[in-house]
Amino acid sequence: MKDCFQNFGLARALGKQEGFTLLEVFNAIVILTVSMLGTAALTTGVIRSNLASRNMTTATSIAQSCFEENRRVGYTNAGAGSSSCLAGNANVTQGGVTFARTLTIDTSVANIKTLTVAVSWSEGAVGTKSITLVTILAAS
Numbered sequence: 001m002k003d004c005f006q007n008f009g010l011a012r013a014l015g016k017q018e019g020f021t022l023l024e025v026f027n028a029i030v031i032l033t034v035s036m037l038g039t040a041a042l043t044t045g046v047i048r049s050n051l052a053s054r055n056m057t058t059a060t061s062i063a064q065s066c067f068e069e070n071r072r073v074g075y076t077n078a079g080a081g082s083s084s085c086l087a088g089n090a091n092v093t094q095g096g097v098t099f100a101r102t103l104t105i106d107t108s109v110a111n112i113k114t115l116t117v118a119v120s121w122s123e124g125a126v127g128t129k130s131i132t133l134v135t136i137l138a139a140s
Helices: 002-008 010-015 022-077
Strands: 088-094 097-106 112-122 128-138
Touching: 022 088, 022 097, 022 112, 022 128
Parallel strands: none
Antiparallel strands: 088 097, 097 112, 112 128
């Protein structure tokens, strides 16, 4: 009967205890923890970048809509004839973020108005960010 166990390798298995030591289990837990922390940091960075991209897109949209509104009212009324985008400062809130928009109009060149829209916003710990867009309206 003993030869039968040896042929199948059961004698070795019955006589020797196998398993994980406490040190092996601890090393596995440390490796798993480090990898999970790396994944969490990466996820946080992705979320922050998505928020910054969304705010940049919204700020660009605010500036573009100001330009479109002033093109709609025409060269003569640009900066004054629009109820939604007058020359000067205004606050626009979209998506829970308040954007400060400033429209300035330069008329130093005859028959040309240079419209500059600066939009700024706060991203908390990152600080204040801003964009500036410029367009030109010509008299027809």
